[in-house]
Amino acid sequence: QQQVKQSPQSLIVQKGGISIINCAYENTAFDYFPWYQQFPGKGPALLIAIRPDVSEKKEGRFTISFNKSAKQFSLHIMDSQPGDSATYFCAASRGGRTSGSRLTFGEGTQLTVNP
Amino acid sequence: GAVVSQHPSWVICKSGTSVKIECRSLDFQATTMFWYRQFPKQSLMLMATSNEGSKATYEQGVEKDKFLINHASLTLSTLTVTSAHPEDSSFYICSARTLADSYGYTFGSGTRLTVV
Numbered sequence: 001q002q003q004v005k006q007s008p009q010s011l012i013v014q015k016g017g018i019s020i021i022n023c024a025y026e027n028t029a030f031d032y033f034p035w036y037q038q039f040p041g042k043g044p045a046l047l048i049a050i051r052p053d054v055s056e057k058k059e060g061r062f063t064i065s066f067n068k069s070a071k072q073f074s075l076h077i078m079d080s081q082p083g084d085s086a087t088y089f090c091a092a093s094r095g096g097r098t099s100g101s102r103l104t105f106g107e108g109t110q111l112t113v114n115p
Numbered sequence: 116g117a118v119v120s121q122h123p124s125w126v127i128c129k130s131g132t133s134v135k136i137e138c139r140s141l142d143f144q145a146t147t148m149f150w151y152r153q154f155p156k157q158s159l160m161l162m163a164t165s166n167e168g169s170k171a172t173y174e175q176g177v178e179k180d181k182f183l184i185n186h187a188s189l190t191l192s193t194l195t196v197t198s199a200h201p202e203d204s205s206f207y208i209c210s211a212r213t214l215a216d217s218y219g220y221t222f223g224s225g226t227r228l229t230v231v
Contacts (some may be wrong), residue, residue, distance in 0.1 A: 034220070041225065041227065042225060043121070043224045044159070044222050046222075089158060093220075101212075102149060103149075103161075103220055105158045106158065107158050108156075110156070
């Protein structure tokens with residue numbers, strides 16, 4: 001029940017294209033769904049996050065789509081750029097005032113944007 | 116925004132020695148600290164969770180006597196890899212959370228440990 005499944009494992013897109021990464025979760029108690037971007041040798045950095053009370057959130061070229069009934073959420077990167085080449089992780093957690101709430105991570109997607 | 120400073124960024128040590136990794140929250144109180152381990156091309160694996168002033172809670176399969184975690188203050192947590200062996204070589208990452216921000220997890224920049 002704690003798993004978050006992410007696909008695809010790797011993704012290659014052309015510059016200017018749309019990158020789409022999907023995640024599915026099982027635990028209906030999750031109420032926080034962030035996406036992280038990680039460059040080689042660096043820690044993950046928060047890209048965008050969503051809570052289940054909305055179905056979509058957009059920040060610049062990045063959009064999260066959330067389907068609560070299907071227990072799925074996805075990251076869309078519009079106008080993908082070579083600088084977006086990185087590993088992307090979806091995650092989920094139970095937030096709130098429980099201090100020990102941990103993030104459950106997906107397996108990661110290696111995105112390569114060709115110039 | 117919230118910043119977690121992690122040091123060192125990389126370290127090479129001899130087999131059998133101990134290595135300490137520090138994580139400091141620079142502008143907020145880290146009520147909870149999470150320590151992860153990451154192998155190449157894999158996801159983050161949670162090793163342990165620590166709340167300030169309490170003993171760390173280790174995930175199943177993580178040796179608490181090998182990976183010592185101290186979270187004595189609201190701004191500092193340390194991970195000590197004791198009697199390191201080559202199989203302990205990995206990328207270690209800390210993440211801090213504060214009750215003031217129920218949904219914020221701030222990550223350190225990671226430490227590349229190589230045991231020779």
